[in-house]
Amino acid sequence: MKLAGLKSVENAHDESVWATTWVPATTTRPSLLLTRSLDETVKLWSPDKLNLVSTNTGHCLGVVSVAAHLFGVIAASASLDSLVRVFDVDNNATIATLEAPPSEVWQMQFDPMGTTLAVAGGGSASIKLWDTAMWRLVATLSIPRPEGTKPSDKSSNKKFVLSVAWSPDGRRLACGSMDGTISVFDVGRAKFLHHLEGHHMPVRERSDWVMSGHASWVLSVDVSPDGEALATGSSDKTGRLWDFKMRAAIQTMSNHTDQVWAVAF
Structure with a gap:
């Protein structure tokens, strides 16, 4: 894909x-x-x-x-x-x-x-x-x-x-x-x-896999309808397309000039 x-x-x-x-x-x-x-x-x-x-x-x-x-x-x-x-x-x-x-x-x-x-x-x-x-x-x-904490604990x-x-x-x-x-x-x-x-x-x-590749925070994710791919948006100003089977990024979209807060198939 x-x-x-x-x-x-x-x-x-x-x-x-x-x-x-x-x-x-x-x-x-x-x-x-x-x-x-x-x-x-x-x-x-x-x-x-x-x-x-x-x-x-x-x-x-x-x-x-x-x-x-x-x-x-x-x-x-x-x-x-x-x-x-x-x-x-x-x-x-x-x-x-x-x-x-x-x-x-x-x-x-x-x-x-x-x-x-x-x-x-x-x-x-x-x-x-x-x-x-x-x-x-x-x-x-x-x-x-968490156990051992009180309501007043920061x-x-x-x-x-x-x-x-x-x-x-x-x-x-x-x-x-x-x-x-x-x-x-x-x-x-x-x-x-x-x-x-x-x-x-x-x-x-939300997502279900551990995959690294972005240079900064991942702000958004979405899974393709066929379950074969994942899209992510990051504060590194890129969007990436991931292959679940390969567990690797197969495409990087770098045409944004600022953080990518949302992706959706």
């Missing part, structure tokens, strides 16, 4: 672009590319020519995370204004507004069935689960403090949750924390299962 450049758009946003995701096609339109930025907007693009379809507003501070529902009709965006906004993709109508304390939302993901929105809980050291039918908070999955506050990911069957959730650990939960039982250790820096996104 090799990636070829199709089109790039300069000044797509007025500020840094922190995330991208694909909005699935519906019966009335093809799939769209959704981007969010610190310029307080969420934008939708046609993927073939990167034409701007719409600019969605509604937040009063920078947008730090987005997630698209599997049906392609709705999406959610989280902002530094301490709100998660659920909106209709095609007309930008607000469906629900979920309150989130400051520094509480750094990544979101809908479950494989589309019934639950999982939110990485930042400083609360937890994952919040929201029901997508009534938009009620239905569970809080908290990361246990060292026990390093479980700042940056990322969240569902297992393909929707039965488990994993979250990445500032201290480099990954915590795994059984969703049905709302039970913490175990930590995965090995990283020595914050876990901003």
